[in-house]
Amino acid sequence: MFVKRLRSSALKTLLLLSLLSCFITAITATISSAEPATGRYISVSGDTIKLQLTIASPAPQNLILEQYVPPGTQILSTSPKARKINSKSGVVKWLFKGVSPGVTIVTMQVSPASATQAVNGILRYRLPGGGMSEQRLAR
Amino acid sequence: MAMVKIDGTKVKFLREQKGLTQLYVATVVQVTTDTISRWENKRYPTIKKENALRLAEALEVELNEILEEFQDEEPAQNQPVTEPPPSTDKTRSFSKIWPLLLLSATIGVLIAAITWFFIMHGQPLKISAKRMLPERCTADTPFPVSIEVIGPPEAVVAIILKENLPEHVVVKNTDPPLAPSGQKNNTLKWLHKAEGRTLFTYIATLSKPLNINDVFIGSAAASNDSENPVTIEGNNTIELSLHHWADSDGDNVINDKEILTVYDQYGDLEKLGIDIDLIEEIWLGSGYRWDPEKKVYEILP
Numbered sequence: 001m002f003v004k005r006l007r008s009s010a011l012k013t014l015l016l017l018s019l020l021s022c023f024i025t026a027i028t029a030t031i032s033s034a035e036p037a038t039g040r041y042i043s044v045s046g047d048t049i050k051l052q053l054t055i056a057s058p059a060p061q062n063l064i065l066e067q068y069v070p071p072g073t074q075i076l077s078t079s080p081k082a083r084k085i086n087s088k089s090g091v092v093k094w095l096f097k098g099v100s101p102g103v104t105i106v107t108m109q110v111s112p113a114s115a116t117q118a119v120n121g122i123l124r125y126r127l128p129g130g131g132m133s134e135q136r137l138a139r
Numbered sequence: 140m141a142m143v144k145i146d147g148t149k150v151k152f153l154r155e156q157k158g159l160t161q162l163y164v165a166t167v168v169q170v171t172t173d174t175i176s177r178w179e180n181k182r183y184p185t186i187k188k189e190n191a192l193r194l195a196e197a198l199e200v201e202l203n204e205i206l207e208e209f210q211d212e213e214p215a216q217n218q219p220v221t222e223p224p225p226s227t228d229k230t231r232s233f234s235k236i237w238p239l240l241l242l243s244a245t246i247g248v249l250i251a252a253i254t255w256f257f258i259m260h261g262q263p264l265k266i267s268a269k270r271m272l273p274e275r276c277t278a279d280t281p282f283p284v285s286i287e288v289i290g291p292p293e294a295v296v297a298i299i300l301k302e303n304l305p306e307h308v309v310v311k312n313t314d315p316p317l318a319p320s321g322q323k324n325n326t327l328k329w330l331h332k333a334e335g336r337t338l339f340t341y342i343a344t345l346s347k348p349l350n351i352n353d354v355f356i357g358s359a360a361a362s363n364d365s366e367n368p369v370t371i372e373g374n375n376t377i378e379l380s381l382h383h384w385a386d387s388d389g390d391n392v393i394n395d396k397e398i399l400t401v402y403d404q405y406g407d408l409e410k411l412g413i414d415i416d417l418i419e420e421i422w423l424g425s426g427y428r429w430d431p432e433k434k435v436y437e438i439l440p
């Protein structure tokens with residue numbers, strides 16, 4: 001009877017430990033799979049493009065956002081202010097310095113409005129080891 | 140040991156008939172009242188003969204009167220012993236003491252953890268140091284050198300950092316600032332409290348090419364282990380060229396990776412006198428070139 005009880009307790013303990021290790025593995029995998037920074041377009045309305053940057057913790061120290069519109073597109077306004085606007089090539093660049101975890105909204109007003117449909121972008125930052133991460137903005 | 144099989148019902152009947160309590164009978168037989176109860180309820184009808192004799196004596200009857208009918212005395216080796224077996228007692232004992240064992244184990248683990256904590260904290264704190272030095276620079280133009288010291292997290296430790304500079308290297312500024320006696324000849328020395336990652340940066344210029352054996356050499360030590368300094372790893376030499384120090388691949392362009400490296404690796408260089416705006420302008424432009432006559436970088440549109 002004691003042996004039976006012991007076996008039953010051991011099995012229960014083993015089962016609990018297995019569940020706990022699965023839980024810890026899942027949490028670790030979720031955390032490690034989370035990118036330090038991601039970006040996605042949240043709305044394209046009229047001539048305005050709005051995107052959201054999500055910075056995780058630990059955050060990259062600095063990052064570069066680059067958006068591409070059809071060459072010749074006029075950039076009417078940007079918020080925050082873009083560091084470089086090249087209408088001829090259709091490249092708009094932001095340099096975010098001293099980044100903190102959280103969410104940042106970036107908007108850009110273009111002319112003609114039809115250019116909003118062709119916009120795409122890239123987010124770049126250095127990885128802790130010294131390599132570069134380059135991600136396309138999701139839609 | 141001889142065993143006999145008693146009739147529990149008869150035992151109970153006789154005891155009650157004579158108005159005897161289980162306690163009295165138990166005292167005479169020298170067992171517990173539980174045992175008497177079990178015998179009466181036929182849970183363990185086979186008992187030791189000497190106990191059966193005492194039981195008969197307590198009940199004031201002959202032994203035969205409390206034995207089961209047609210019951211002969213049997214030697215123990217031929218009869219299964221049905222009194223609570225020793226193993227069952229052990230089982231009960233185990234089930235009683237296992238919480239105690241668990242408690243002892245927990246206390247043991249706690250003691251081990253506390254001992255480990257104190258042993259670890261009594262040991263010298265491990266640190267590492269890495270120098271980040273550009274591969275090239277232009278003569279007499281300022282360039283940064285950062286030394287990243289990694290100490291134990293969540294522990295403030297005093298760091299002693301020494302850096303011996305090659306000949307022709309002149310230091311313009313440092314962060315953290317050096318004490319008045321912190322620079323002697325071509326040696327920089329900091330004593331600074333640090334926690335986790337700490338950056339020691341200095342701005343220097345180089346007027347002539349370095350000799351092959353004339354390199355940057357340094358060491359870092361925790362104040363509680365100053366006799367065992369660690370060598371500063373990383374790049375230890377720099378060459379003179381017409382490229383900007385931030386242009387690490389020497390292609391006359393400062394690309395995204397290079398501008399991010401400037402900001403990520405060297406900290407706040409603006410306050411130390413590095414022209415960050417120039418670097419950003421080069422990054423935003425299509426390239427640059429060094430004008431040796433004017434001694435400035437020209438940005439290509």
